[in-house]
Amino acid sequence: MATAAVEETAVRDFAVKQEQDASTEVPARADSAITNWTTPQTTPHPQAAEIIRQVEFYFGDDNLLQDAHLLALIKEGKGKVSLHEIMSFRKMSSYKPRSAVADALKHSSLVEVTADGKSIRRRFPPARRMTVKPRLNLNRQKKVIPEDKPWLTKGLMKPTGFEEYITEGPIKPVEFEQDREDYAEDMSFTSRIETAVTRFTARRKMHQETRAIFSKYMLFGGMDGGQQMFTGGGFMTEETEGLTKKEIAEKTAYYGVSERVMDGFEVFEGVSTWSVDFEATAKGFLSSQFMAQSNWYDVNQIKTATNVLRKFYNYLLLHDVCPEYKHQLMAARKVCDVAEEELPKLAVVDKSLPGGFNTACSTLFGGNYAGLHAGKGDWVVEDDDVGWVEDDAKKVFLAGVAAYGTDEQFAAVEAKLDGTKKPFQVISIENLGLEVVAIEFMTEEAKQVYEDPRLTSTIVKPMGRLHCIRWEVPHAPPMDLPKSALEAKKSQKFEFLIDEEILKSCYPGLKMEVCVKELDIGVKWIDYLETTYASFFTWLVNENIREWKEPGPARQWMGRQVGGQEMVGAEGEGGVGVDEGYDDEEPD
Structure with a gap:
């Protein structure tokens, strides 16, 4: 039976990280190494021979070339392996302390200890090819607390159930029977989902980050949350006597369906809210809540959010909690996949727009970036937007018109440069929503302009075109225009010159709120970017509706505020204020 050969490049990568040894002799035995101990001032480890023998076995050709995990550690360490990792191997765990182990290994003829004493590596590369592909085995890998996160403890490093490599299932027969009892189709959806959320959270260890994401998602989706929310406080051990595990879980549940949401499932006059x-x-x-309340510029935050939601949907599908919504759950999982792909790109666009050409236009023609140039004043700090000098802005503007402008626009710019034409005028300013429909990278004609030696070492960057259509921004004020004019605007298309580096992160469906301006020669530009949105952006009224409360009876000061008019239900007229017990005073 044949096995696939490992790529030769992997072998070369492995070999290049080792320090070459001119000698090709077979390594001396461990016993011989101890006999030739060269540091008399140091007492040899009593098990030095065993240590060297065991480590040389790990790194020997017969074992190493078929040990995918150790090969992966060597690759990640760029040729060396942390001594902590080696000492976590089962047959090495009894050898203490690390410093004595490192001292013993200094006398191995196969491996050597790095200068800092923290890692070891082979003295010379293997003589044969690897027979396996390097791959970490998470069950063998030592859990090392990252240097940049010293607050983590060993407990926090343990698996939580939210890791990407952990999958749901399979379900044991006993659990399957329990599911059929707790998620019976004749039970209400709210009862099933509460049970599912309780079990999902009980079987996973939530750290601060995952808890924050899951809690926000639960509250956004119509749940209320709080420690032992159904018990009104502490839940004493003696109170559990006589209760089943299911009843105890229900009483100590962290989340439950909001009363307002519960009421909304009941159809009133033929409509459910x-x-x-x-x-x-x-x-x-x-696309909204997460981006507003988290650092969505951080790829790790994005992965955490999508992974938490994906694990929850997988749990609901595996345990068949709500089969009537199976198609929705599968669609929701796809949303997580799309978000994980889109949001890092959206972050680049959000930080980079409006780009060079648009900034140049804004600087030259009285836009948002005009007059911002701060030079190198003492008040300027790193990452400040110090604006552009006009000379740089002119270069970028002229290159853009030369590369993509019409003959008429180019002639107008030449006339302006000759002083035979009045300054350009801004003829329209509009705040609107745009949706990207296509990305056009640099044309061959434009390439000739941007690769001109006179521009290659300047602020001028290669540009492509971003094609957009109008997008109706949620809650935007309506335009007071005739119907025919509105229809014409809806069908309007836009083209903007954008740096190619930014275009690489753009994609069809990306949406944004911008201010667009136009010159009298027909050149449009994005004067500034207000907000960016993912292609799947959806605005829901969940938060607003849940926070809404029925207004209480009017207060007397309200009547005085509106000119002394009597108000029905005001105090003194038989009404009781919702803030009863407070002084009846004018508001500040």
């Missing part, structure tokens, strides 16, 4: 929509909730949370 709340509906189940896992896909829309995933879109709304990841």
